[in-house]
Amino acid sequence: MDTSGTMIPRVFRGKMLHWLQRHAPFISVALHKRRFLSTLTILVCISLGILFMQTLDKNVYDLAKLPLDGLRTDSEPSPPSIDAAHDLRQLYKKFHFDTAFEYPTSYELQKDLLTIPFGPRKGQKVKSVDQLQFYDSDPRLVWSVLADHLVEEASSATPLPFSWYDWADFHDYNKLIPARESLQDCNFFFGVHFNASLLMQIEHETGEELFGIDRGYYNTEGDPKFSESEITEMIQRANSSCVIDSHSFAESKRSGLSHAFSVGFVVQSLQDQVRPEVYRLQARNHLLNTLSIPLSLTILNRDSGAWQIPIKQDDRQNMVQSGMIQKYLKRASKDSSKRFEFDYVSEFDRFCKSDASKSLNLKILGLQEEKDKAFNGLFTHLQENDFEFDALAKIEELSARTESLSAHESSYLNSLLFSTQTHFAFAPKYFHEPGGLKDFQQLGRHHDARFFNGAIFRDPKETLLRLNSMVITFQKFLKANHLSCWLAHGSLFGYLYNGLNFPWDNDFDVQMPIGHLHILALNFNQSLVVEDPREGNGRFLLDVGSSITHRTQGNGNNNIDARFIDVDSGLYIDITALSVSSAMLSTHDAVYFQQNKDSVGTEVKHRDPNLIANVTDTPLQILYNKLQNDTTYSDQERRDVQGLVEKFNKDFPSNQSPTKFYSAEQRYSINHELGLYNCRNHHFVQYDMVSKLVATKFHGVSALVPNKYITLLKREYRAPMKFNAVTFQSRTFIEGLRSWIQGPLLRKLMNVAGRSENLERVKSPANNLLSIDVDILLKNCARSNSIDFLSYVHNSKEISTYRRKEIELQFSEIYSIEEKQFLLQKLDANIGPRLKPIMEDPRINDLRKRMWHELSSDPELNDEILMELNLEVADDTIAWNSLLDGGALPFLVGVEEREQARENYDFNLRPLAINPSNVFIRDPTF
Ligand SMILES: *[C@@H]1O[C@H](CO)[C@@H](O)[C@H](O)[C@H]1NC(C)=O
Numbered sequence: 001m002d003t004s005g006t007m008i009p010r011v012f013r014g015k016m017l018h019w020l021q022r023h024a025p026f027i028s029v030a031l032h033k034r035r036f037l038s039t040l041t042i043l044v045c046i047s048l049g050i051l052f053m054q055t056l057d058k059n060v061y062d063l064a065k066l067p068l069d070g071l072r073t074d075s076e077p078s079p080p081s082i083d084a085a086h087d088l089r090q091l092y093k094k095f096h097f098d099t100a101f102e103y104p105t106s107y108e109l110q111k112d113l114l115t116i117p118f119g120p121r122k123g124q125k126v127k128s129v130d131q132l133q134f135y136d137s138d139p140r141l142v143w144s145v146l147a148d149h150l151v152e153e154a155s156s157a158t159p160l161p162f163s164w165y166d167w168a169d170f171h172d173y174n175k176l177i178p179a180r181e182s183l184q185d186c187n188f189f190f191g192v193h194f195n196a197s198l199l200m201q202i203e204h205e206t207g208e209e210l211f212g213i214d215r216g217y218y219n220t221e222g223d224p225k226f227s228e229s230e231i232t233e234m235i236q237r238a239n240s241s242c243v244i245d246s247h248s249f250a251e252s253k254r255s256g257l258s259h260a261f262s263v264g265f266v267v268q269s270l271q272d273q274v275r276p277e278v279y280r281l282q283a284r285n286h287l288l289n290t291l292s293i294p295l296s297l298t299i300l301n302r303d304s305g306a307w308q309i310p311i312k313q314d315d316r317q318n319m320v321q322s323g324m325i326q327k328y329l330k331r332a333s334k335d336s337s338k339r340f341e342f343d344y345v346s347e348f349d350r351f352c353k354s355d356a357s358k359s360l361n362l363k364i365l366g367l368q369e370e371k372d373k374a375f376n377g378l379f380t381h382l383q384e385n386d387f388e389f390d391a392l393a394k395i396e397e398l399s400a401r402t403e404s405l406s407a408h409e410s411s412y413l414n415s416l417l418f419s420t421q422t423h424f425a426f427a428p429k430y431f432h433e434p435g436g437l438k439d440f441q442q443l444g445r446h447h448d449a450r451f452f453n454g455a456i457f458r459d460p461k462e463t464l465l466r467l468n469s470m471v472i473t474f475q476k477f478l479k480a481n482h483l484s485c486w487l488a489h490g491s492l493f494g495y496l497y498n499g500l501n502f503p504w505d506n507d508f509d510v511q512m513p514i515g516h517l518h519i520l521a522l523n524f525n526q527s528l529v530v531e532d533p534r535e536g537n538g539r540f541l542l543d544v545g546s547s548i549t550h551r552t553q554g555n556g557n558n559n560i561d562a563r564f565i566d567v568d569s570g571l572y573i574d575i576t577a578l579s580v581s582s583a584m585l586s587t588h589d590a591v592y593f594q595q596n597k598d599s600v601g602t603e604v605k606h607r608d609p610n611l612i613a614n615v616t617d618t619p620l621q622i623l624y625n626k627l628q629n630d631t632t633y634s635d636q637e638r639r640d641v642q643g644l645v646e647k648f649n650k651d652f653p654s655n656q657s658p659t660k661f662y663s664a665e666q667r668y669s670i671n672h673e674l675g676l677y678n679c680r681n682h683h684f685v686q687y688d689m690v691s692k693l694v695a696t697k698f699h700g701v702s703a704l705v706p707n708k709y710i711t712l713l714k715r716e717y718r719a720p721m722k723f724n725a726v727t728f729q730s731r732t733f734i735e736g737l738r739s740w741i742q743g744p745l746l747r748k749l750m751n752v753a754g755r756s757e758n759l760e761r762v763k764s765p766a767n768n769l770l771s772i773d774v775d776i777l778l779k780n781c782a783r784s785n786s787i788d789f790l791s792y793v794h795n796s797k798e799i800s801t802y803r804r805k806e807i808e809l810q811f812s813e814i815y816s817i818e819e820k821q822f823l824l825q826k827l828d829a830n831i832g833p834r835l836k837p838i839m840e841d842p843r844i845n846d847l848r849k850r851m852w853h854e855l856s857s858d859p860e861l862n863d864e865i866l867m868e869l870n871l872e873v874a875d876d877t878i879a880w881n882s883l884l885d886g887g888a889l890p891f892l893v894g895v896e897e898r899e900q901a902r903e904n905y906d907f908n909l910r911p912l913a914i915n916p917s918n919v920f921i922r923d924p925t926f
């Protein structure tokens with residue numbers, strides 16, 4: 001078998017493995033030949049390197065078309081044939097250009113759940129669910145079983161049995177279970193890299209690769225070897241963090257199966273001084289066995305409400321262990337000889353109509369009054385007192401309650417007690433990121449340590465899908481629960497141009513008033529928030545820090561108040577609250593302060609309600625002195641305080657703050673009087689910059705932005721405030737595409753020097769592209785197979801067009817305020833609901849990707865056909881643009897059915913001239 005010179009792209013691994021598995025005798029021979037695997041991995045490594053260098057421009061089908069002939073044997077059956085080339089074309093288009101939430105196949109009892117997917121018994125069927133040693137918790141399985149359980153068994157008071165196993169991705173981790181005999185100790189999870197021979201052994205037993213990304217590392221020059229010190233460190237790490245899974249013995253008794261759902265070891269604490277692929281499995285083990293389980297499950301009802309179900313805290317049982325699947329099947333699949341499909345949609349509908357649905361319907365504590373509810377109409381007005389919170393009063397109120405507190409309430413109460421009694425100097429760091437990961441260029445910082453699930457940033461498409469799923473679920477969560485929270489920092493900046501995050505940004509930032517952070521904490525801290533299963537598969541942990549009553553930077557450990565964390569990747573949305581505090585004003589506010597300081601005075605009129613005298617109000621220097629002779633404090637605490645004092649003294653002389661010479665009490669009072677609120681990283685906003693908040697769309701779903709968003713952005717960024725030919729962080733915004741593009745890709749698509757023969761040349765300069773040039777860019781995109789960019793532009797054209805219209809209205813100088821408000825409301829009501837998802841659900845994409853890889857070698861699909869299909873899509877977008885320019889885009893015509901009449905709202909009819917080069921020089925007016 002000659003593989004030399006053949007490059008096997010990573011995107012092809014799925015296909016290849018699948019193919020290898022169909023040739024079991026061949027594979028076992030091949031796997032004994034180390035050389036085979038080595039070559040394979042080197043090749044994968046090379047192509048991975050290439051993939052990593054390309055970002056948005058990753059070209060899936062181009063790579064997928066590379067021949068596999070070198071690997072085929074004579075006896076190979078012909079690839080699965082699809083008679084109609086038409087179907088294949090449809091699949092291709094679906095895969096890249098259709099974002100509908102639609103599973104490509106069914107999920108069935110025999111075919112899926114009961115068929116062993118890997119390991120020595122691969123392909124065999126177990127007789128019943130009780131005999132499963134592991135399963136892939138497909139959302140269709142989980143939702144069918146859960147919906148039925150809620151209808152049949154749950155009154156609102158019954159806590160739900162829960163295991164992370166059913167709610168997070170354990171696909172690769174499961175492969176360790178059939179290979180468990182090889183895992184003699186826990187060292188495998190704690191080496192700086194994997195023990196390569198053990199990895200080989202495990203993969204041999206499983207018949208599958210244990211992980212995809214970065215495999216090349218294991219076969220560069222022979223295997224990576226451990227040095228003596230690396231072995232010592234590995235053993236120490238494993239020894240201090242890992243124990244034998246004693247629980248699994250009891251579990252074997254229950255099921256009569258040896259080691260169901262267990263690899264034999266339990267990781268009790270995380271150690272990140274290892275490579276991402278090692279840390280990933282360590283963290284999954286920790287998640288499954290050690291990490292506390294959520295307090296509740298919050299299920300979104302689209303974006304208009306939610307259900308909340310308390311979770312049973314004393315043990316962790318997946319749906320087999322708790323018997324939920326068995327009970328469901330008993331009820332739903334009476335005839336076990338029949339094919340049984342998990343039809344989660346009808347089960348979920350049944351739940352929606354049930355009594356259980358009514359009793360589990362969530363009522364938000366703390367948001368009784370209509371005026372406090374966000375997302376009611378075009379504007380959300382905040383109150384000044386939303387920006388101050390009296391936690392001591394809240395503690396009293398909750399402590400005095402005679403009826404027992406819910407799990408959320410008592411967790412919140414404990415947190416407030418802890419926070420108010422802890423001096424800011426000692427507030428422990430709450431959120432942890434695996435910053436120590438090896439060979440990961442500091443990218444660990446963008447992940448929550450607990451939910452890290454591999455080096456996702458090495459797959460840009462997957463990253464975009466995950467981030468999109470996260471932000472749309474979060475926004476739907478906010479609206480469903482009427483929480484006041486708005487886009488901030490980079491997310492607001494990205495929104496400005498096309499209603500989307502910057503595609504190269506790897507998180508989101510939002511802000512909310514401190515009062516609403518408390519509402520969030522009380523109702524949702526430690527809740528697993530899941531997207532409506534009819535719309536997507538997003539699952540996120542809402543987690544609020546333990547020191548939210550401190551509102552200055554303090555010891556610098558806790559700038560972020562809360563996070564919305566993707567449990568399948570560890571990526572997150574940073575949530576920060578704004579509050580009155582004693583922080584020193586920033587220089588941005590110097591002028592405003594000077595203008596108003598006389599009327600405000602220095603008298604202390606307002607005090608921080610959260611400080612306890614002589615406990616948490618002690619200034620640093622005094623605390624430092626007090627600590628010197630106080631043996632109740634540890635040496636570490638003394639050192640920490642000393643460090644803070646030194647830092648303060650060092651920074652003070654160069655500090656430009658206009659309020660640096662005031663006392664903390666005076667500053668609190670001044671900030672209060674001036675309506676200047678800050679987050680713990682000391683970004684200030686003025687009350688009327690944020691209130692009122694304006695309803696808009698972000699990533700195709702409802703969102704809020706501050707009304708003076710231009711002012712806020714100008715305080716933070718230096719980028720020019722215009723709408724055309726903007727370049728930011730080496731990407732250019734192309735007005736005609738309503739998208740950002742990377743420099744190298746733009747140069748390639750413009751083909752100025754005519755280097756690519758099959759591409760047209762763009763003659764205009766990049767900063768002045770005409771619509772005909774934009775058409776050429778799109779066609780070149782199709783011809784050069786820049787498929788990710790093409791699909792990004794195509795799939796986001798609705799939201800970017802929507803934002804375009806909104807800009808025209810918001811910044812118009814023709815309409816009166818009343819007319820603008822009226823039109824913006826109509827835009828939201830008539831066009832807003834038409835926005836389709838801009839990206840696929842990650843899980844659906846995964847399933848389609850697997851299908852596509854199985855079929856893409858079909859000879860019917862040659863490069864020419866694919867290019868033709870791409871060009872159809874490019875033409876689609878070109879037609880869209882030309883209708884938009886010509887004022888005849890059907891998407892923009894809204895029809896409102898009234899009792900008597902139909903009213904048309906044609907937003908085409910209002911091609912409001914905006915001047916792209918200065919439209920953003922001032923705030924919009926409403
Ligand atoms: C690596 O794994 C092999 C096979 O299980 C084992 O014999 C060897 O001792 C391991 N090496 C280290 C350093 O743990």
Ligand SMILES: *[C@@H]1O[C@H](CO)[C@@H](O)[C@H](O)[C@H]1NC(C)=O
Nearest residue numbers: 232235236237238239240241
């Ligand atoms: C593991 O830790 C224990 C103490 O917790 C110690 O007694 C033992 O020597 C350690 N073993 C190794 C191999 O480091």
Ligand SMILES: *[C@@H]1O[C@H](CO)[C@@H](O)[C@H](O)[C@H]1NC(C)=O
Nearest residue numbers: 411412415521525544545546
């Ligand atoms: C949120 O929950 C965590 C975990 O129980 C707890 O440590 C933290 O203090 C809670 N935060 C709030 C504000 O309730």
Ligand SMILES: *[C@@H]1O[C@H](CO)[C@@H](O)[C@H](O)[C@H]1NC(C)=O
Nearest residue numbers: 612613614615617618622626
């Ligand atoms: C706080 O301490 C000061 C002196 O250190 C003392 O005079 C004052 O009474 C104390 N206040 C309270 C409320 O304990």
Ligand SMILES: *[C@@H]1O[C@H](CO)[C@@H](O)[C@H](O)[C@H]1NC(C)=O
Nearest residue numbers: 622624625626627628629630
């Ligand atoms: C600590 O105690 C020593 C003697 O025991 C004394 O000299 C010193 O002044 C004390 N320091 C403070 C800050 O109270």
